[in-house]
Amino acid sequence: MHRSRTSPGAPLDRRGVRGRPGRAGRGPRGGRPPSWGTQIGPIINRPQHERISSVVAAKVGAGARKLTSREPEFPFHPPTVLTGVRPGTPAFDEEIFGPVAAVTVFDDDAEAVRLANASEYGLSAAVRSGSEERGNAVARELRAGMIHLGDQTVNSEPKLPFGGFGQSGNGGSFGGVAGVEAFSTWQTRNRHRSGQEVPILRLSWEPLPAVPRVDYARRTRR
Numbered sequence: 001m002h003r004s005r006t007s008p009g010a011p012l013d014r015r016g017v018r019g020r021p022g023r024a025g026r027g028p029r030g031g032r033p034p035s036w037g038t039q040i041g042p043i044i045n046r047p048q049h050e051r052i053s054s055v056v057a058a059k060v061g062a063g064a065r066k067l068t069s070r071e072p073e074f075p076f077h078p079p080t081v082l083t084g085v086r087p088g089t090p091a092f093d094e095e096i097f098g099p100v101a102a103v104t105v106f107d108d109d110a111e112a113v114r115l116a117n118a119s120e121y122g123l124s125a126a127v128r129s130g131s132e133e134r135g136n137a138v139a140r141e142l143r144a145g146m147i148h149l150g151d152q153t154v155n156s157e158p159k160l161p162f163g164g165f166g167q168s169g170n171g172g173s174f175g176g177v178a179g180v181e182a183f184s185t186w187q188t189r190n191r192h193r194s195g196q197e198v199p200i201l202r203l204s205w206e207p208l209p210a211v212p213r214v215d216y217a218r219r220t221r222r
Contacts, residue, residue, distance in 0.1 A: 030042075043075050048098070052100060053077065055091055055098075056082065059082050064091070065082070065083045066080060077099055082100060084103075095121060109138055121165075122166045123144065123145055124146045124147075124153040125146070126152055127139050129149075136149065144165060145164040145169055
């Protein structure tokens with residue numbers, strides 16, 4: 001997944017993040033994928049590991065607070081929560097592709113939507129709210145290809161169309177029947193029965209022949 005940004009309201013942020021640094025720091029257990037109990041695996045390579053660490057270090061140097069109990073050690077990077085993240089910084093504007101959750105505080109729903117849409121990426125989003133109606137109202141304003149209500153962005157449904165906005169995805173929607181539509185084009189075939197007249201212009205009151213049957217078929221693009 002790309003960078004993760006959690007934007008709870010200020011009261012929730014004070015209770016749920018800043019008030020529990022130990023809990024936020026423990027997080028999932030890292031380790032090698034074949035090992036029993038591993039919840040988060042290694043970073044794909046050293047350059048990406050160094051990039052994640054540099055983004056976190058730069059944000060902490062700019063005043064953000066890092067909630068984690070361990071320091072990164074290649075090839076593993078500990079799950080990290082950054083608070084005090086604002087637009088205009090790599091932790092907010094760029095995709096991190098690492099176990100880093102950047103927390104940005106908002107005052108109302110309008111500001112939450114503005115912050116969420118203040119990115120050139122729009123692949124997936126999640127809205128957590130105690131009100132389904134309020135959550136849907138916020139979701140309708142988000143520029144994202146898939147929006148999860150009351151859930152996280154990892155749990156997608158392969159059978160449903162899934163695209164992206166901005167620099168995310170390729171501009172199309174794939175998954176389920178949407179994938180068939182994306183990779184095929186319609187071809188209409190009109191079959192004329194032998195011996196049947198095709199009326200061009202008939203100046204009489206005689207009944208017109210039956211309308212020829214129209215068959216629809218799909219032709220896969222090559």
